[in-house]
Structures are given as C-alpha cells and as structure tokens.
Amino acid sequence: MTNLSAAVEIQGLQMRYSNGHQALAGVDLRVDSGQLVALVGANGAGKSTLLRCLIRLQEPTAGQARIGGAEVTGVGGRALRRIRRDVGFVFQRFNLVDRLSAFRNVVNGAVAREGTRCVVPALVPSEVRLEAMECLARVGLADLADRRVDRLSGGQQQRVAIARSLMQRPKLILADEPVASLDPVAGQGVMELLRDVATERGITVIAALHQVEFALEHTERIIGLKAGRIVLDQAASLTSAGDLAEFYGAGLEHERKLEKAS
Numbered sequence: 001m002t003n004l005s006a007a008v009e010i011q012g013l014q015m016r017y018s019n020g021h022q023a024l025a026g027v028d029l030r031v032d033s034g035q036l037v038a039l040v041g042a043n044g045a046g047k048s049t050l051l052r053c054l055i056r057l058q059e060p061t062a063g064q065a066r067i068g069g070a071e072v073t074g075v076g077g078r079a080l081r082r083i084r085r086d087v088g089f090v091f092q093r094f095n096l097v098d099r100l101s102a103f104r105n106v107v108n109g110a111v112a113r114e115g116t117r118c119v120v121p122a123l124v125p126s127e128v129r130l131e132a133m134e135c136l137a138r139v140g141l142a143d144l145a146d147r148r149v150d151r152l153s154g155g156q157q158q159r160v161a162i163a164r165s166l167m168q169r170p171k172l173i174l175a176d177e178p179v180a181s182l183d184p185v186a187g188q189g190v191m192e193l194l195r196d197v198a199t200e201r202g203i204t205v206i207a208a209l210h211q212v213e214f215a216l217e218h219t220e221r222i223i224g225l226k227a228g229r230i231v232l233d234q235a236a237s238l239t240s241a242g243d244l245a246e247f248y249g250a251g252l253e254h255e256r257k258l259e260k261a262s
C-alpha cells in the first residue's frame with residue numbers, strides 16, 4: 001500500500017455483520033486515479049458493503065483501505081471527515097432533500113467545504129451560488145433549478161444528485177446502483193453523464209451496477225464479486241455479457257435460498 005497515485009487501495013477487507021454473515025471475505029483492490037470501474041455481482045454479493053466499508057459508512061471488521069493515499073481504516077473522526085469531503089456518493093434512491101429545490105440540494109454539496117452557512121439561503125456566498133448553477137447546467141438542469149426535487153422525474157433527480165456530488169469537487173465518486181430506479185432511457189442518460197463528467201474532471205468512479213450492458217458500455221474495468229470475494233477483474237473491452245451471466249445465475253440461487261429461508 002505504498003503507491004500514492006492510486007485513488008483507492010484496499011487490502012484484506014472483511015465485513016462480518018452482527019448476525020454473523022460474512023459479507024466481505026477478504027477483498028484486495030487497487031483502482032488508479034481517473035479509472036471508471038463497474039462492480040458487478042448478484043444480489044447479496046457484497047457490492048454495497050464494499051462501497052460503504054470503503055468510506056466507513058459501515059465499519060469493516062478487518063483489513064485496510066486508503067483513498068488518495070490517505071488511510072481510511074483506523075483513523076479518527078476528523079481525518080475521516082477530511083477524506084469524505086473528496087468523495088461523492090450517488091445512491092440508487094437519490095438521497096436528496098425532497099422539499100428543497102434542485103439548486104438548494106446542489107448547494108448542500110458545498111457544506112463540508114464551505115460550512116453550514118450554505119444551509120441558510122441568505123448566507124450562501126455568491127461564488128457558491130454560481131458554482132451550483134454551473135453544476136446544474138452541466139447536468140442539463142439549469143432551467144429547473146428552482147423546482148422542488150420531489151417534483152422532478154427519477155432521471156432528473158439522479159442528475160441533481162450528480163450535480164450535488166460535483167459541487168463537492170470530488171476526486172472519487174462511489175455510485176451504488178445509480179440507475180436501478182430509472183427506466184432504460186433515463187438510465188442510459190445518467191450513465192453517459194456520469195462517465196462524461198468523470199472523464200472531463202479526472203474523477204475516479206466505482207459504480208455498483210446490475211445492468212451488465214451499462215457496465216460494459218460506460219466503464220473501463222469490470223470487477224465481479226461473488227460471496228464477498230473478487231472473482232473477476234478485467235478490462236471491459238475484453239469482457240462479454242456472457243462472461244458476466246454466471247454472476248446472475250448465482251443471484252437466482254441466492255434469491256431461491258432467501259425464499260426458502262423466509
């Protein structure tokens with residue numbers, strides 16, 4: 001874990017939930033700066049757990065992680081907050097504040113950097129307002145800046161979430177099934193946007209995706225997880241949809257087990 005050019009370095013990461021379930025069984029991974037990576041795997045493979053453990057939204061039970069060369073595991077709250085400032089998180093269900101406008105949600109992305117004055121409209125500095133409008137324009141929503149986000153479509157809400165994470169000026173975006181709630185056309189648009197903004201700004205992206213075709217089309221590296229282990233790691237250009245089908249076969253088995261157990 002010595003090379004500082006890596007955006008993400010993970011060694012021996014394990015996660016055992018309190019019910020005894022081992023969701024990550026020792027993950028080693030290195031992602032270079034600016035890389036676009038898809039995490040694929042059936043339901044329950046450990047994709048969300050890996051993303052969450054990487055920034056300690058969940059506390060891993062063993063192993064080490066670094067982001068941009070900085071130790072994530074084992075550090076105190078202040079160091080962790082500093083690291084998280086550079087990490088945008090895009091979720092399946094957008095995680096926006098429903099009753100606020102698109103603009104105010106995007107401004108919220110600057111809170112870690114600019115402080116809580118960004119939460120009070122009258123106190124938001126003019127350069128922050130300008131940057132928020134630029135971020136909204138970049139995702140194609142400048143004309144809907146004043147609309148409450150719960151009155152936007154799912155695709156538009158995910159664009160707001162991307163604009164909010166751009167407002168953080170992130171070095172890394174972790175996206176947990178960013179298009180799972182969207183129809184195929186909106187999903188395609190959001191994946192294109194995520195890929196394009198990341199490429200323009202040199203942002204590293206790790207996205208958990210169920211849509212194999214999006215993973216192959218919009219990312220450059222495919223990481224396959226099965227039962228908490230990496231079982232495939234190769235260039236998207238060398239991967240076919242057939243290579244990934246086996247992951248989803250296992251998913252069906254997992255669903256059947258859950259059905260039996262319930």
Ligand SMILES: Nc1ncnc2c1ncn2[C@@H]1O[C@H](COP(=O)(O)OP(=O)(O)OP(=O)(O)O)[C@@H](O)[C@H]1O
Nearest residue numbers: 017019021023041042043044045046047048049050
């Ligand atoms: N809080 C929890 N307590 C106990 N077990 C959990 C918890 N969260 C997740 N798990 C289990 O850990 C395993 C990995 O879950 P995780 O959500 O990381 O998988 P995933 O690959 O993201 O799945 P999906 O595609 O369904 O989102 C699953 O078996 C899941 O049931």
